[in-house]
Amino acid sequence: MSAHKHTPGPWNVGATDAETAEIDVVSEGRPYICLVLPGAVDGRTEANARLIAAAPDSHEANVMFVKAMDRFCGIKPDWDDDCIYDELPSSELALAYFAARAAIAKATGEPA
Structure with missing residues (x-):
């Protein structure tokens, strides 16, 4: 990116x-990303902090996956979801592609 x-x-x-x-969730470029407060259920605070800390890596992996799928499967910008689902070699791959695209949209605030 x-x-x-x-x-x-x-x-x-x-x-x-x-x-x-x-x-705390921290970054080298910025010493403070967020503060994760303890919840009502024990054990979730640290898990939530780890999930938040993994967000940039997860986002980058999703972007790379979608770009690779677009290139290697020949997905065209004008294809709708039905076309993508029909053209990909498996339904599992299509669902993973849609999930990655949705996660990118959620992270960027752009439409899926």
Whole structure:
């Protein structure tokens, strides 16, 4: 990706506050991405922090996957979802492609 609207990765899980159980998500370029507050269910705070920290890597993987699928499967910009579903070699691959496209749209705020 050439132009980021978000703080570029990598993001990492930082320190945990011993008193409040709050966890920092940090980046080299920016010392503070977010603060993950403990929830009502034990054990989810750290898992949530790890998921947030993985977001830039997951986003980049989705972008790479969609670009590779477009190129190697010959997906054209004017194809609708039905056409893509019919043309790809398997329904599982089509569903993975749609899921990656939807995740990119959710991350960028653009339509899928």
